[in-house]
Amino acid sequence: xxxxxxxxxxxxxxxxxxxxxxxxxxxxxxxxxxxxxxxxxxxxxxxxxxxxxxxxxxxxxxxxxxxxxxxxxxxxxxxxxxxxxxxxxxxxxxxxxxxxxxxxxxxxxxxxxxxxxxxxxxxxxxxxxxxxxxxxxxxxxxxxxxxxxxxxxxxxxxxxxxxxxxxxxxxxxxxxxxxxxxx
Numbered sequence: 052x053x054x055x056x057x058x059x060x061x062x063x064x065x066x067x068x069x070x071x072x073x074x075x076x077x078x079x080x081x082x083x084x085x086x087x088x089x090x091x092x093x094x095x096x097x098x099x100x101x102x103x104x105x106x107x108x109x110x111x112x113x114x115x116x117x118x119x120x121x122x123x124x125x126x127x128x129x130x131x132x133x134x135x136x137x138x139x140x141x142x143x144x145x146x147x148x149x150x151x152x153x154x155x156x157x158x159x160x161x162x163x164x165x166x167x168x169x170x171x172x173x174x175x176x177x178x179x180x181x182x183x184x185x186x187x188x189x190x191x192x193x194x195x196x197x198x199x200x201x202x203x204x205x206x207x208x209x210x211x212x213x214x215x216x217x218x219x220x221x222x223x224x225x226x227x228x229x230x231x232x233x234x
Contacts, residue, residue: 085193092203097187100164102171104179109207116229117203118150121194123157124170128216129198133174135219140178146230150178155189204229
């Protein structure tokens with residue numbers, strides 16, 4: 052009896068993992084690990100459209116501290132983080148912080164630029180937003196989560212990551228630490 056139960060449980064667990072993998076694969080998302088800390092930040096690649104900004108590159112942002120925020124406009128956890136991200140943008144932009152939102156859709160209807168622009172206006176976002184409909188930048192970062200923060204130092208290396216809501220004080224402390232470092 053125990054062996055049969057164990058086999059059924061194992062089969063069910065494997066089926067659940069396979070279903071999750073199919074869901075991630077179907078969404079266009081990467082199944083790799085996120086970019087490691089102290090490694091160079093990947094370039095913004097395959098961006099469909101830049102909103103609130105001309106196109107940006109990591110190369111041109113060298114010497115600045117960059118916060119990359121992967122989000123999508125119908126994700127409730129993302130919506131909860133947006134006021135904090137906008138606050139950091141306003142508070143630290145004159146000290147050398149550049150916030151870049153990377154809008155990567157979870158669902159096909161989220162690919163519509165007009166809807167992304169409407170969400171940017173609705174949530175009062177003033178920082179650059181890259182529309183990553185093909186998951187090119189998402190995959191370059193090996194990202195798997197909404198929301199996801201990647202903090203990049205002045206030399207272009209990822210120095211801090213945070214996935215999901217919360218830990219705002221910790222993230223802000225990491226931003227301040229990087230801004231205080233000499234070039």
